[in-house]
Amino acid sequence: MNLQQLQYLKSIAETESFTLSAQLLSVTQPALSKSISKLEEELNVPLFEKNGRNIKLTSFGKIFLAHTNIALAEIEKGVRELQDITNPNTGTISISSTSTVSTFFMPFIISGFLNINPDAKFQFNHQCVRSILKDLKNGKIDLGFYDSIDSIEFNDEIESISIKKEEYVLIVPKNHSLSNKPEISLRDLKHESFVASCEVNKDKMISYSKSLGYIPKISIQPSDASMLEGLVAAGVGISIVPNTPLINTNIVSIIKIKENIKDRTIYMGWLKNSYMSPVAKAFKDYVISSIYK
Missing domain, CATH: 3.40.190.10 (Periplasmic binding protein-like II)
Structure with a gap:
């Protein structure tokens, strides 16, 4: 067993393809297959099995991969530590x-x-x-x-x-009826459509229903927060966001919120x-x- 075989195992587990892994690792597919076969012989268990046109880890493979990832992470850490010492x-x-x-x-x-x-x-x-x-x-x-x-x-x-x-503010399109208001109450937004950040992990920028006191109409929930400002500028809806220098005031207007919303x-x-x-x-x-x- 060697480091190269562990790296091969990790790559194949991620791609579920010998062909794609061979390309990514710059080795021939026969050489890659032979290396994994030798590893399976040494461990005396099958690490992969067919899954339609692709392959997947066996139960043995999943167990061994968990230890492989730890070993590779430790080796990478050691390499970085030595590099840090020299420079x-x-x-x-x-x-x-x-x-x-x-x-x-x-x-x-x-x-x-x-x-x-x-x-x-x-x-x-x-x-x-x-x-x-x-x-x-x-x-x-x-x-x-x-x-x-x-x-x-x-x-x-x-x-x-x-x-x-960071305090929260309301952003609206430049042509919105509220765009010239310096301050707004959340009570006045009941009939508005919102663009709400909705990440896969549920780490939302703000709990809308909790802050507004009512369940708002959400027109779209982009998974990527970087899309939010563009959607507001395009007129899809308004949004409550952290007040940062990155907000482009050429395309949206920033309005202060009267209610005391907990800072992010x-x-x-x-x-x-x-x-x-x-x-x-x-x-x-x-x-x-x-x-x-």
Whole structure:
């Protein structure tokens, strides 16, 4: 058994195809099949079985893949740690955030850090809070950013701190009858259609029915928060969003809400007592120092 076989196993499990994995791994399909066959012989169990035109993991394969992922993650961590020691001022910072945080907050904090650390690189994606916490615990990411800590209660291994508070405002199309109003009461919006962010993980920007006091008419719920502003500008509906500098006031109008809606709080989290590369630690310290600016 060798590292290459473990990497092959992981790729085939993800693609469910020997042909596609061979292309991605830049090896011939016969060589890939032979390598997996040798691994199966060594383990004395079948790892894959046919599933129509594709293949899938057997019950044995699923068990072994779980350990394979842990082993590969640890090896990758070790490689990164050695690279950090030889060049502590550069390296890759692996972060993940919820969709709404990645849209309205992360661009500013990342660009600000790169201005003073141009040699740093980011590996960045967005996920639900549960997946972020899982990846933090498995060492797949250095830092996580989220606007809900309901899932944090039973994750004592994760350290979370509040890094930013943002008030909610109403955005409407420029040609909307409310566009010139400086302030609006939620009571006056009963007959309006809303564009509401609805991520797969249920980490919604705001609970509409709870904040409005009635069940509003939702015209569309985009899974990607970055689409929300464009939909509002196109006249699909109005929306309640965090007030950030990213809102394009050329295409939508921002209206203050009279009622006291709870601010959105953005949190940063990391795995307690774990190794963090110098460049990742520098980014974490930068985010924390930005809180007090």
